Structures are given as C-alpha cells and as structure tokens.
Amino acid sequence: MKHAGKIALVTGGSRGIGKAISMRLAEDGADIILNYKKDSATAAETAREIEALGRKTWVFQADLKDDKAIRGLCKSIKQEVGQLDILVHNAAFGTMGNILRMGLYSWNAAMAINVTALLRMTQHLAPMLGDRNGHIIGLSSIGADMTFSEYACIGVSKAALESLCRYLAFELAPLGIHCNAVSAGPIKTRALDWFQYPHAVDNYSEVKSPLSRVGRPKDLAGIVSFLCTPDADWIVGQTLRADGGISMGENFLDWLEGDEKTEAKAKQATEWESAVERARK
Ligand SMILES: NC(=O)c1ccc[n+]([C@@H]2O[C@H](COP(=O)([O-])OP(=O)(O)OC[C@H]3O[C@@H](n4cnc5c(N)ncnc54)[C@H](OP(=O)(O)O)[C@@H]3O)[C@@H](O)[C@H]2O)c1
Structure with a gap:
C-alpha cells in the first residue's frame, strides 16, 4: 500500500470530493485527519467508513474562514496527531452570481477559505510536512482559467490558489515538501446545487466531454493519491487538469x-x- 504509515489531512473531507479523496488515501494505507465545518453527523459517518477500512481517523471541526480556528486545527494536529505527510486543501466557498452584484462578504470569504487558509495551514504545518517529505495538494477548478457564468467569485479565488501552490512548491521544495494543484471540471456533488440551473452543468459536461458524462468524485481521488507518492515527485508546482477532456475543444x-x-x-x-x-x- 503506497501510503502505509502516512497521515493525511483532508480539509472538507467529510463529503463530496473530499470524502472520495479521504477514502482513497485510506484505501492506499493512510490514516486520515478529517476537517469539516458544520455537519458533524456526516463527518462522523465518513470517519466510520474510513475506520472500517482498518485506518485510524481524527475528526476536527474548524471553519477555515477564521484564522483562529485554523490555528486551533493546526495545534490539535501537532498535539493530538503528531505527524503529517499529506495536506489536501479541498474545502472551498464561493457565491454564484453576477459580478456586479458580488458582495464583499462573499468575495472575502472565498479568498479566505480557498486561498488564505492554505497559506496559514502551511505556515503552521510546514515543519511537520518537511520532516516527512510531505505533499500539499490544492483542489482547484477549470474556472480558474476559463470563464463560466455565475462563477467569478470562485474562479478568481481558484486562480489565486493555483498561484499560491506554485509559490509553495518553489519555496518549500528545499524543505522536502512537494506542492501541486488539481484543476477539476464539473463533478457531481452537492456543490453543483448552488448553480441556478445545475442540469445545464450536467448537459454541458455530457456534450463537451469526449467521455460523454459528468465527473464523479472518484475521478479525482486516484489522481490526488498518485500526486502524493514518490513516483510523482518530479511534478513540481503544476496544476494538473482533470476534467474529462471538456476543455479540449469543440x-x-x-x-x-x-x-x-x-x-x-x-x-x-x-x-x-x-x-x-x-x-x-
Ligand atoms: N463539484 C465540482 O463541480 C467542483 C469542480 C471543480 C472544483 N471543485 C473543488 O473541489 C473541492 C470540493 O468540492 P465539493 O463539490 O466536494 O464540495 P462540497 O460537496 O460542497 O463539500 C464541501 C466540504 O467542505 C467543507 N467546508 C465547507 N466550508 C468550509 C469551511 N469554511 N471550513 C471547513 N470546511 C468547510 C464541508 O463541510 P460541512 O459539510 O461541515 O459544511 C464539506 O466537507 C472544492 O475545492 C471545489 O472548489 C469542485
């Protein structure tokens, strides 16, 4: 098992894509630190599923919008876990809508959760990751470099996240830490319900992907797991696009x-x- 003996933190690991990544890392041998924001029942259920695979879990509630909560999360990891090999920043926030009506709260919250939280977690946890030749993965979106209706708030923050991942890769490589981003196309999770017409997103994926289907959380999980192995160590500071080919052409x-x-x-x-x-x- 390629991650045996490792410990991975997955932010927003309780459901959707974060759950698929947590399960896959666990199947590949890692013990899992699950972070979530408010749905403790779902987080507990995901922890039970991971433990059924024979892995250990720690479940930490923390709203990553709040710097004090991030500090608390990192302190708990240092004191209660004591080891960290993989940090997957998957939790995200964004408001869908017209850019002229974008409120400052939504904009700032998206930047705080999608970008600043990864910076702050890395600042706290880099020594632990460096000790273990660790990996950092940021979950991005093709909306970072393509434009989609209603998506400006998230798209802009994801572009910043990708840039942050490049800088982390550049500056932390001497500490032995590897950092990359994975850029996803639409994936069928509860997050798509925030679109005004979620079925239009399904139709778009089915028409544009040469695979003629919408993405599933599992489509990303194996990619993230691979990027956290030594086999991927020569991939440094990259954004790996995983979108079923929908952005390839017409x-x-x-x-x-x-x-x-x-x-x-x-x-x-x-x-x-x-x-x-x-x-x-
Ligand atoms: N779905 C897509 O089509 C798609 C496409 C491209 C990229 N992505 C990216 O993939 C990642 C996961 O997306 P998803 O669709 O799986 O999302 P999701 O189903 O909405 O799940 C979000 C997860 O993040 C947690 N979370 C939300 N806000 C948080 C906060 N402030 N602090 C800590 N945790 C928080 C949630 O916990 P609670 O349940 O407790 O609130 C939940 O575990 C995101 O980075 C997203 O941008 C998704």
Whole structure:
C-alpha cells in the first residue's frame, strides 16, 4: 500500500470530493485527519467508513474562514496527531452570481477559505510536512482559467490558489515538501446545487466531454493519491487538469440545431463505425 504509515489531512473531507479523496488515501494505507465545518453527523459517518477500512481517523471541526480556528486545527494536529505527510486543501466557498452584484462578504470569504487558509495551514504545518517529505495538494477548478457564468467569485479565488501552490512548491521544495494543484471540471456533488440551473452543468459536461458524462468524485481521488507518492515527485508546482477532456475543444456539430444536428451526428456516427470496421480488416 503506497501510503502505509502516512497521515493525511483532508480539509472538507467529510463529503463530496473530499470524502472520495479521504477514502482513497485510506484505501492506499493512510490514516486520515478529517476537517469539516458544520455537519458533524456526516463527518462522523465518513470517519466510520474510513475506520472500517482498518485506518485510524481524527475528526476536527474548524471553519477555515477564521484564522483562529485554523490555528486551533493546526495545534490539535501537532498535539493530538503528531505527524503529517499529506495536506489536501479541498474545502472551498464561493457565491454564484453576477459580478456586479458580488458582495464583499462573499468575495472575502472565498479568498479566505480557498486561498488564505492554505497559506496559514502551511505556515503552521510546514515543519511537520518537511520532516516527512510531505505533499500539499490544492483542489482547484477549470474556472480558474476559463470563464463560466455565475462563477467569478470562485474562479478568481481558484486562480489565486493555483498561484499560491506554485509559490509553495518553489519555496518549500528545499524543505522536502512537494506542492501541486488539481484543476477539476464539473463533478457531481452537492456543490453543483448552488448553480441556478445545475442540469445545464450536467448537459454541458455530457456534450463537451469526449467521455460523454459528468465527473464523479472518484475521478479525482486516484489522481490526488498518485500526486502524493514518490513516483510523482518530479511534478513540481503544476496544476494538473482533470476534467474529462471538456476543455479540449469543440465538436462543431454540437453547434448545429434541430434536424440538421440529428442528421449530421448520425452521419458522423456511421462514418466512425465504417472507419473502425476498415481498421479491423
Ligand atoms: N463539484 C465540482 O463541480 C467542483 C469542480 C471543480 C472544483 N471543485 C473543488 O473541489 C473541492 C470540493 O468540492 P465539493 O463539490 O466536494 O464540495 P462540497 O460537496 O460542497 O463539500 C464541501 C466540504 O467542505 C467543507 N467546508 C465547507 N466550508 C468550509 C469551511 N469554511 N471550513 C471547513 N470546511 C468547510 C464541508 O463541510 P460541512 O459539510 O461541515 O459544511 C464539506 O466537507 C472544492 O475545492 C471545489 O472548489 C469542485
């Protein structure tokens, strides 16, 4: 097991993508420190699932918007856990909406939780991570460098997170700490419910991904686990895009309408089938 004997902190590890990452790191041998904000029942249930895999868990509530809570979390990790190999900053906040109506509270909270919290946790925990040749992963979004409706608040903060991850990689490499970011496309979690039309996001993924489906939390978990292994140590300060290929390009036929689109798609499918048949011969 590639993470046997390691201990990983996953912020927002109680549900969604954070839960999938926690479970995968646990399956790969790590004991898990779960952080959550308010849903203690879900965090406890996730801890039980991890323990059923034979791993140890610590569950710490801390609202990462609050610097005092971050200090408390890090102090608990130092005093009650005493070891840290992996820090996955997965918890996030953002308000969906028109940029002209973006309130200062939402903007500042997104920057605090998505960016500043990683800086502050790293400042407190770098000595522990350095002792263990540790890994830091920031969970980002393709909305950092692509623009999506309603997404400015999160997108801008994720761009800052990616930049922070590069600087952490650059400055902490001499301490033996590796840092990268993973940039995800849409993933089916409760977070998508904040979009005004969540089904439009599903449709977008199904049309744009050559895999013709929406992302699942598990799609990211193995990637994060790999980035925390020595096999990935030559990947330094990168943002790894994991979006099912939705940002790769266009099938122009998707821009046709009505019967013309149906006919063109059917023709394209037939051409593909005959090309595959020819290639088989
Ligand atoms: N879902 C997507 O389509 C998508 C796409 C790209 C990137 N991402 C990124 O992936 C990460 C996880 O997203 P998700 O969809 O899994 O989110 P989610 O389902 O909404 O889960 C959020 C988790 O973060 C915790 N959390 C929220 N605010 C917090 C705070 N202030 N302090 C500490 N913990 C807090 C929550 O705890 P409680 O339950 O206790 O509140 C929960 O465990 C985020 O960084 C997100 O930006 C997601």
